[in-house]
Amino acid sequence: MSTLTEAPPPLAPGAPESKPPKRRGRFTPYWLLLPGILWLVVFFALPMIYQASTSVQTGSLETGYKVTWHFATYWDALSAYWPQFVRSVLYAGTATILCLLLGYPLAYLIAFRAGRWRNLIMILVIAPFFTSFLIRTLAWKTILADGGPLVGALNSLHVLDVTSWLGLTAGDRVLATPLAVICGLTYNFLPFMILPLYTSLERIDGRLHEAAGDLYARPWTTFRKVTFPLSMPGVVSGTLLTFIPATGDYVNADLLGSTDTRMVGNVIQTQFLRVLDYPTAAALSFILMAAILLMVTFYIRRSGTEDLV
């Protein structure tokens, strides 16, 4: 055992105090950090400040903007666009739950049941990443097309009646409905759920399953009492990796949805790039950031895995 790796025991009474030894290259870490951290400060942190400042400015493109501490922008933005905020959280939340329900069996399959197919399935999970996600999202337009085989099947099985009643679809259409947007979100962020789940499942010692079986646990009990609790770190990071980007997404709502499925990302994008109402856009973006940071912090506290980050 190296004496270095052990924690020093508490100071023995009368042990002589001495100055820590001089270290060569005391500034080395700062030089290593400098360029990258500077980059993040200038192009990540500073923009946040600019955005905060923009959100309380008034003026117009022609006359220029001035900081007037016009906090009413926040109020106006919220009262005008609260449905989009609620929709974002609902869509992203539903997609996250669906990702968990769909992703868990696949992660479990890769970790414990795939045998020699393990590598192949892993490749098949990762490989779609390499086709631009926009192209793959457009493919859903074909899959969910009106009168296509999938929609036809759902229609004849009366699934669409149920979803219509829930307000997820309209008539015999799937495209341009909330269901299509949620389906696209789920699809796009599913790998972000599967990979962390797989990582934490793979670390579980297979003998634990045998031990649980030996101690009279049925398979389902084994899952509930042993496997699932041990995979919690993966569940937490998977849900975060899915929920955060899904909340801010506007690609799925734009390509697969309609004007009734606009999410907050769509609003920010339109305000910034089309309407050019920078204060409102900045305020919306700031609210989104604050909301997500709050939700994430609360979630991490609740799930008790703060060491995750």
Place this chain on the structure above:
Amino acid sequence: MTNTTDPSGDVRLTGIAKTYGSFTAVHPLDLTVPQGSFFALLGASGCGKTTTLRMIAGLEEPSAGTVFLGDQDVTALPPYKRPVNTVFQSYALFPHLDIFENVAFGLRRRGLKSVKKQVEEMLELVQLGEQARKKPHQLSGGQQQRVAVARALINHPKVLLLDEPLGALDLKLRRQMQLELKRIQTEVGITFIHVTHDQEEAMTMADTVAVMNGGRVEQLGTPADLYENPRTTFVANFLGTSNFIEAEVDSKSGEDIVLKAGGGKLVLPEARCSAPTSTGGKVLVGVRPEKISLTHADDAGEIPEGRNRITGRIADSSFIGVSTQYVVDSPVCPDFEVYAQNIDRDPRLVPGAEVVLHWNPAHTFGLDAAQDADAGVEEAA
């Protein structure tokens, strides 16, 4: 062969110390390791032995003191400028290089162009000529260990430092490698400084052992000297097992001290006592379990005169093949350990039997009674 007249391979530490913040890993230490010797630093984890080794290697800067190699003060030299090489714990073989390149690493860094012949010779010496183009992870633990030794020795260092080099091997292989390392050391004649927590390993291999505890050297000497004549309870307990009896100095007769313990008297040669011996003073009397003979109380009359003796009752006995280990409950010491060779076993010596323990006074040692009689027991376990 060993050249004892050339002092360039001596390692001299004067007042060397290491502190981390308020924690003192090594208290100021003076130590001289003569050229060509096999020297062991022995102690439990956290005793400062590895830190001392790393200060010699240059991997740790001492907080105070100087390191001399021969006449050269190397304290300020970085490790890559010291003629010292290390065999690391768990070997630290470079995983991205094959065995040949691992062994050639030091030569290449010193700018040697043709290293082939030297490396091949060195691999032959450690019997790994066949494995030159394999990667470290393809070798067994014992083979990796030999690569680590070869990688260090090829540089002809003045001193070879070994940091728990056998810790990762299983018992049988460890025994084999102990002899192997000893053979190599005799062959090349380089000073070896070996850090270990295994007292048997230190005693088997080293000429001189320094027992360290709490950042200090407790005792330094040959293995036999440390075992037969420990000067602290830590050394007595860390190297093998010892029984202690608290006694009071009664009188002196010639070169012996006579002590009172319980109701009886014990004799201790004055030369083997490291405690003050004024009359009435307390002394811890120690004796090793294998030096003691066990006689059934009925035969007490047959015990020769002049032996130290104690009475007791057998509390427990366990048969372990070469010997039988007894625990004897005696008025002066509640769990006296006795190891009896299985030559003529007396069937009456079973738990509950009344016995007399007796031994030659020359095997007794005396220690300062102010210390903890159990120091070092846990660390040795």
Place this chain on the structure above:
Amino acid sequence: MPFVNWLKRHLVVIAGLVTLAYLLLPNIIVTVFSFNKPKGRFNYEWQQFSLDAWKDPCGVSDLCGSLSVSLQIAFWATLGATLLGTLIAFALVRYRFRARGAVNSLIFLPMAMPEVVMAASLLTLFLNMGAQLGFWTILIAHIMFCLSFVVTAVKARVMSMDPKLEEAARDLYAGPFQTFVRVTLPIAAPGIAAGALLAFALSFDDFIITNFNAGSTVTFPMFVWGSAQRGTPVQINVIGTAMFIVAVLFVLISVVIGNRRNRQKA
């Protein structure tokens, strides 16, 4: 009831395979429709088999130009992010310094921030500075959001590296520079490569941040986005399919090589 028992035992496998099918279905559609000959401007309905698009992948104006812009940006962004990220990772693992907590948060936050927030705030910065939007602003943005992922990948590798290896190198006469080049860098290389690969993929496929900060420059994802409005040429399916095949081949080859190495080890 043997069938119910069989179903019970293999429920996880079936559910997993259904998910896998869900994941792969769009890729199959993309591939199939790369052989389509659509009637109108949009390639959403199957008409008839044709190799036209495969014969002329650059047949649509600006498509291959946008591809080249994306590749250039991905290359430089990967280089920049890998360099800066590796330096940070080494500082974080190997040194103790003040403000470690602040540095860790600054690395973590970009990964926990919706892209649209970063995109919007970066645009306010560029607008305030009066910067000309285009290639350079895209590159700056891509280096920014790739950086954290590189740091994470490299950090994991450097953390699992035995510091004794560097000590051994110094002990064997390698000075600080030699130690870094001969030992540290080669051992950290897989982590750096993983970080670089991730950065390349993220940069190449990024749309949201690019869309805000591109000005009139068109990257490949922006071309696809635009075509979703104006009409989708079959050629984008060809490019998508080709990327998928190249990626699968790339991974398969590396797996085969890895297996062969493992077999040598045994």
